[in-house]
Amino acid sequence: MNVSTDAEPVTIIAIGAGNRTNKYLEYAARHPERLKLAGVVEINEIRRRTTAERFGLEPERCFTDYDSFFANPLPADAVLIATPENEHFEPCMKAIEAGYDVLLEKPIAQTLSECCRIEEAARRKGVIVGVCHVLRYHPYFIRIKEIVDSGELGEIISISHLVAVGLDRTTHGFVRGMWRREEITNPMLISKCCHDIDFLLWLTEARCRKLSSFGSLRWFRAENAPAQSAARCIDCPIEKQCPYSAVDLYYNRRDWISNFDIPAGATLEEVILRELRSGDYGRCVFRCDNDVVDHQIVSMEMDNDVTISFSMDAFTLGDQRETHIRLTHGEIDGDERTLRVRKFRGGEERVYDFSGLLEKPFHAGADLLLIEDFVDTLSRREHRFRTAIANSVESHRICFEAERSRLTGQTVTLEER
Numbered sequence: 001m002n003v004s005t006d007a008e009p010v011t012i013i014a015i016g017a018g019n020r021t022n023k024y025l026e027y028a029a030r031h032p033e034r035l036k037l038a039g040v041v042e043i044n045e046i047r048r049r050t051t052a053e054r055f056g057l058e059p060e061r062c063f064t065d066y067d068s069f070f071a072n073p074l075p076a077d078a079v080l081i082a083t084p085e086n087e088h089f090e091p092c093m094k095a096i097e098a099g100y101d102v103l104l105e106k107p108i109a110q111t112l113s114e115c116c117r118i119e120e121a122a123r124r125k126g127v128i129v130g131v132c133h134v135l136r137y138h139p140y141f142i143r144i145k146e147i148v149d150s151g152e153l154g155e156i157i158s159i160s161h162l163v164a165v166g167l168d169r170t171t172h173g174f175v176r177g178m179w180r181r182e183e184i185t186n187p188m189l190i191s192k193c194c195h196d197i198d199f200l201l202w203l204t205e206a207r208c209r210k211l212s213s214f215g216s217l218r219w220f221r222a223e224n225a226p227a228q229s230a231a232r233c234i235d236c237p238i239e240k241q242c243p244y245s246a247v248d249l250y251y252n253r254r255d256w257i258s259n260f261d262i263p264a265g266a267t268l269e270e271v272i273l274r275e276l277r278s279g280d281y282g283r284c285v286f287r288c289d290n291d292v293v294d295h296q297i298v299s300m301e302m303d304n305d306v307t308i309s310f311s312m313d314a315f316t317l318g319d320q321r322e323t324h325i326r327l328t329h330g331e332i333d334g335d336e337r338t339l340r341v342r343k344f345r346g347g348e349e350r351v352y353d354f355s356g357l358l359e360k361p362f363h364a365g366a367d368l369l370l371i372e373d374f375v376d377t378l379s380r381r382e383h384r385f386r387t388a389i390a391n392s393v394e395s396h397r398i399c400f401e402a403e404r405s406r407l408t409g410q411t412v413t414l415e416e417r
């Protein structure tokens with residue numbers, strides 16, 4: 001539904017106005033001449049109202065559900081879909097059918113078949129579906145790609161890539177929060193690591209031909225609850241010794257609270273205390289209804305004989321990605337803070353310092369570069385979005401197949417698509 005001209009801003013409808021949408025809309029706030037919010041669809045009243053006020057949307061541009069929006073769609077160039085993962089497929093298919101270009105948060109959908117159907121529908125309709133794989137816009141990951149592509153270290157032989165999820169992120173998101181159950185979102189490998197598999201495919205420019213995976217929900221289960229523990233951290237006699245305490249995370253440290261809405265007239269303190277007493281985020285980690293894994297490994301063999309050893313660990317203090325790339329003429333080791341490049345013969349060791357980027361908002365600016373790339377793609381049709389759906393389905397296929405391997409204990413061979 002191309003409605004803007006080169007001189008006008010690209011217009012976008014946001015479906016879901018939570019954490020991710022706010023990141024992308026920051027670009028509209030900074031560059032109103034390039035991107036304009038034309039409407040919002042959000043079930044949460046506070047978030048709908050806040051977004052409408054921030055961008056001056058009239059009531060007729062605000063919707064509580066996407067069915068009513070698609071019944072009478074507003075003119076706009078694109079739709080941004082940043083709802084939870086069980087609410088990606090349906091609005092995305094409706095947006096494609098209505099002729100909008102789409103910016104879709106990852107993961108694409110909840111099954112491989114749904115991912116392929118979105119890809120096919122976009123192709124049939126001739127619309128762009130971009131997937132928000134932000135690592136391809138992140139300066140640290142781009143530098144790794146540039147070094148590998150330069151050929152100075154020869155060819156890749158093997159890669160070892162670790163996602164240290166971090167205990168706080170894990171207990172908040174994958175035990176108490178939105179990503180705790182596969183049926184609501186996806187298996188953890190897909191929710192958390194489709195980014196990483198996408199990065200590894202981008203880096204190696206190869207196809208995965210075989211994989212196997214292992215992992216389980218080992219620790220955050222009822223049988224591991226300490227005998228004296230209580231159902232809620234706020235009532236728990238051993239809370240002060242517990243590394244998973246919600247009181248410590250949200251109340252003492254005021255961490256991971258950005259998704260706690262503060263209703264008019266309430267204070268943050270009251271909201272946190274209410275959550276600790278009665279909300280999902282106040283629950284003991286051993287007494288939640290979570291079912292996603294807390295550790296998983298995947299071994300991959302690529303069609304250029306590169307081997308990849310991938311690991312996702314929840315039990316880490318830090319929250320970072322570590323990559324070790326062994327090439328024919330040297331090696332690259334990085335942990336998002338530093339990137340060390342060493343040649344086997346000749347040349348000085350080079351160390352790039354990325355620590356300054358760690359605290360930078362918007363994934364070190366990558367979120368804003370991603371939305372800018374999408375706006376560029378819509379403004380100039382010859383510009384190609386870096387992470388279009390066609391580039392993204394394969395990484396999802398690997399994640400879904402790894403899940404199959406984990407559950408069946410079988411090595412999976414992937415045919416060429």
Ligand SMILES: NC(=O)c1ccc[n+]([C@@H]2O[C@H](COP(=O)([O-])OP(=O)(O)OC[C@H]3O[C@@H](n4cnc5c(N)ncnc54)[C@H](O)[C@@H]3O)[C@@H](O)[C@H]2O)c1
Pocket residue numbers: 015016017018019020021041042043044047064065066082083084085087105106107132133134178191259
């Ligand atoms: N690219 C990344 O780096 C990255 C990072 C985090 C999350 N994500 C993905 O972004 C998506 C959104 O995550 P988030 O962190 O913004 O979550 P969020 O909970 O902050 O925001 C989602 C919003 O969608 C709203 N919503 C739910 N169902 C809806 C419906 N049917 N219609 C309209 N609105 C609805 C919720 O009320 C909420 O405000 C998820 O798919 C998540 O996996 C991507």
